[in-house]
Amino acid sequence: MQETATSGVTQLTAINTAKILTSVILITCGFYFGVQDLRQVLYLCLHLSYCSWWLLEQWLYPLRRQQIFTEPAGSGEFMVLLLMVGLFYALPGFLAFTNPEPLSLITVAIALPLYIFGNLFNACADTQKLTAKQYGAGLVQDGIWRFSRNVNYFGDLLRYVSFSIVAGSPWAYLVPVTILLLYLQRIAQKEKAMAEKYEDYAAYQKSSTRLIPFIW
Structure with missing residues (x-):
């Protein structure tokens, strides 16, 4: 049976949620592993500023929400995007926090x-x-x-x-x-x-x- 999309939920909704998840993961890494070196500071600044801009840009330019990733997202696709864009894309951040070498x-x-x-x-x-x-x-x-x-x-x-x-x-x-x-x-x-x-x-x-x- 073909999966139907949840009403009002698009791929962009899933990606936005994933960006928030990535930010939460990175901040959690900061608290759990601690900030030991410039590596962790720089990584947090770069990746968190990118996630923030991704969300802020849609507020500054509302028309963007009508142009990108407008396809409906079913529950399965929503979870795939959440895991990939939210969790997998945070992998470099985890590696930055577990890297003992100075930057x-x-x-x-x-x-x-x-x-x-x-x-x-x-x-x-x-x-x-x-x-x-x-x-x-x-x-x-x-x-x-x-x-x-x-x-x-x-x-x-x-x-x-x-x-x-x-x-x-x-x-x-x-x-x-x-x-x-x-x-x-x-x-x-x-x-x-x-x-x-x-x-x-x-x-x-x-x-x-x-x-x-x-x-x-």
């Missing part, structure tokens, strides 16, 4: 720019597309979108890579690798749908990269 300044120098530029790419891309759609634009292919057809995904990946770098464990990279695989699947579906929707999408494909600006 080096080189690691900070690598992770912080990745996080900052990841946020900038993601926020600029989302804001530009949101504004363009408000004014009835069709295919958005200028501004930051002229460099990559999925520059928002690229920014998101940079952000999660920065979390893994701060965590300082090879296991932490399971999260960005998993996200990359999910995005590649989503990109393949999106490319096909966009090509059918916009006549000029083929030209846009030739003038831009699929994910990583100037590379691929």
Whole structure:
């Protein structure tokens, strides 16, 4: 029997709940394991600020809630998203709190720019597309979108890579690798749908990269 979605519950509702769960897990790790080093301080600042911004952005730009993850979510899908986005995505945080090695300044120098530029790419891309759609634009292919057809995904990946770098464990990279695989699947579906929707999408494909600006 096909599972029906709970009335009013969308994928975005599940993801928002998962972001709150991630925040609770990270704060719990802070109390349980304690903050022993700059590693834990930096990780909390980065990941909690990201989760807070994810929720705050929807309050600042209510139209976003009508544009992203609007598909209904049944109870099964809700739990999968909650466990994956809420629990699994907190893995680097757990590893950061259980890592006894002190955080080096080189690691900070690598992770912080990745996080900052990841946020900038993601926020600029989302804001530009949101504004363009408000004014009835069709295919958005200028501004930051002229460099990559999925520059928002690229920014998101940079952000999660920065979390893994701060965590300082090879296991932490399971999260960005998993996200990359999910995005590649989503990109393949999106490319096909966009090509059918916009006549000029083929030209846009030739003038831009699929994910990583100037590379691929």
